[in-house]
Amino acid sequence: MSGMSKPKCVIVGASHAGTQLALSLRQGGWEGRILLLGDEPVDPYQRPPLSKGILSGEKSAEQIPIRPAAVIENAGIELKLGHRVESIDRERKVLRLASGETESYHKLALTLGAYPSTITLRGSDKSGVHYLRKLADVDQIKPFMGIGKSAVIVGGGYIGLEAGAILRQTGMSVTVLEALPRVLQRVTAPVVSEFYERLHREEGVEIFTGALVTSIEGENHVERVHCADGSELDADLVIIAVGVLPHTRLAAQAGLDVEDGILVDEFAHTSDPDIVAAGDCTRHFNPIYQRRVRLESVQNAMDQAKTAAATLNGDPKPYHALPWFWSDQFDVKLQIAGLSQGYDNIVLRGDPESGRSFAVFYFQGNRLLAVDAINRPGEFMLGKKLILAEAAVDKSRLADESFPVKDLLGA
Numbered sequence: 380m381s382g383m384s385k386p387k388c389v390i391v392g393a394s395h396a397g398t399q400l401a402l403s404l405r406q407g408g409w410e411g412r413i414l415l416l417g418d419e420p421v422d423p424y425q426r427p428p429l430s431k432g433i434l435s436g437e438k439s440a441e442q443i444p445i446r447p448a449a450v451i452e453n454a455g456i457e458l459k460l461g462h463r464v465e466s467i468d469r470e471r472k473v474l475r476l477a478s479g480e481t482e483s484y485h486k487l488a489l490t491l492g493a494y495p496s497t498i499t500l501r502g503s504d505k506s507g508v509h510y511l512r513k514l515a516d517v518d519q520i521k522p523f524m525g526i527g528k529s530a531v532i533v534g535g536g537y538i539g540l541e542a543g544a545i546l547r548q549t550g551m552s553v554t555v556l557e558a559l560p561r562v563l564q565r566v567t568a569p570v571v572s573e574f575y576e577r578l579h580r581e582e583g584v585e586i587f588t589g590a591l592v593t594s595i596e597g598e599n600h601v602e603r604v605h606c607a608d609g610s611e612l613d614a615d616l617v618i619i620a621v622g623v624l625p626h627t628r629l630a631a632q633a634g635l636d637v638e639d640g641i642l643v644d645e646f647a648h649t650s651d652p653d654i655v656a657a658g659d660c661t662r663h664f665n666p667i668y669q670r671r672v673r674l675e676s677v678q679n680a681m682d683q684a685k686t687a688a689a690t691l692n693g694d695p696k697p698y699h700a701l702p703w704f705w706s707d708q709f710d711v712k713l714q715i716a717g718l719s720q721g722y723d724n725i726v727l728r729g730d731p732e733s734g735r736s737f738a739v740f741y742f743q744g745n746r747l748l749a750v751d752a753i754n755r756p757g758e759f760m761l762g763k764k765l766i767l768a769e770a771a772v773d774k775s776r777l778a779d780e781s782f783p784v785k786d787l788l789g790a
């Protein structure tokens with residue numbers, strides 16, 4: 380077969396899912412062209428450090444490639460960066476780019492990720508008000524950081540709390556405003572939220588829950604944040620971290636099935652047999668939990684990308700991975716295995732009210748759904764194994780720390 384007639388795969392979105400998909404596609408035997416196209420003007424980089432080592436300055440952008448540039452080059456993957464895809468013509472199999480250029484494809488992969496939910500209120504467009512999703516966002520945030528300056532974080536989810544922890548550690552005074560009654564409300568049990576509120580307070584971060592921001596004030600630059608209860612907070616920097624939304628516009632306009640995420644089946648197929656999708660932009664049926672989920676995690680981006688690549692290589696394998704996630708705040712590493720939604724009872728191992736190490740096991744009846752392990756890598760591994768094995772768990776032993784983790788596996 381001549382080079383010209385080999386099929387060409389275009390992957391749109393050059394981050395965790397896109398880069399993994401490209402590499403797995405080549406490793407799995409794809410012989411034609413692979414074009415990895417992304418709108419950010421920089422080589423694919425890891426996103427989690429943006430609210431961790433990159434924000435603190437401990438790491439530089441060069442230190443967080445998703446894979447070394449040489450690996451991508453040696454796999455014969457063409458990178459086209461700083462290019463936004465504007466539309467997909469599925470009939471002619473052509474992409475139109477914002478630059479006016481076009482790219483044809485035989486197979487298309489959408490790894491478009493997610494973007495921050497925005498809030499619109501008076502002053503939210505002022506200088507010093509930022510979102511945190513891209514390397515470019517951190518570049519914009521950096522000039523407003525500094526010892527003794529004040530930061531207000533709107534949103535007490537993982538990204539807001541991580542950013543708050545880092546800003547505090549760099550010497551800023553930090554306030555986190557959460558609209559709901561507790562931080563991390565959507566994703567954890569009250570006991571974990573309470574732990575994180577205590578942790579942040581111990582480290583000098585102010586946390587206000589049930590706090591609604593009404594306006595952001597200041598001459599040109601942000602100076603103060605006003606809340607619905609009349610309180611006012613000084614701020615040199617505001618970071619808004621109120622969740623993300625999947626990039627679905629491109630897919631929806633092309634007529635693909637979309638429902639809070641691009642709908643994909645267990646092989647990462649969209650409703651068009653020549654188009655796959657993976658990562659934060661998708662919604663899929665999870666066989667472990669028997670329901671559709673939209674995940675925002677590196678694990679899902681990478682594993683689903685591998686599934687999509689296998690599908691494109693004609694070697695389909697159903698996606699059957701246990702979701703896992705992590706978050707770093709101060710000296711605490713949280714590791715989560717599984718999805719806790721729908722739990723009706725929990726088992727605690729360790730004491731959440733003092734110290735910084737314990738685990739929460741989430742059950743529905745006697746079925747283990749998930750574990751939140753706080754500075755407990757052993758319990759994280761245990762949880763992963765028990766969930767996947769659908770093993771019966773002796774709850775009293777699980778709660779009893781005199782039984783070592785390794786003895787609980789067969790219990």
Ligand SMILES: Cc1cc2nc3c(=O)[nH]c(=O)nc-3n(C[C@H](O)[C@H](O)[C@H](O)COP(=O)(O)OP(=O)(O)OC[C@H]3O[C@@H](n4cnc5c(N)ncnc54)[C@H](O)[C@@H]3O)c2cc1C
Nearest residue numbers: 392394395396418426427464491492493658659675676677
């Ligand atoms: C600050 C922060 C901290 C995080 N921390 C963690 C963590 O600790 N653990 C964890 O598991 N996850 C974490 N996450 C989530 C994790 O980063 C995401 O789940 C992961 O990046 C998803 O990868 P993705 O490739 O699906 O999407 P993305 O990383 O969002 O990448 C999609 C890419 O596609 C590009 N794109 C979109 N539309 C177009 C278009 N039309 N044309 C061209 N390009 C386009 C986007 O600009 C982007 O570059 C964090 C995220 C953030 C923002």
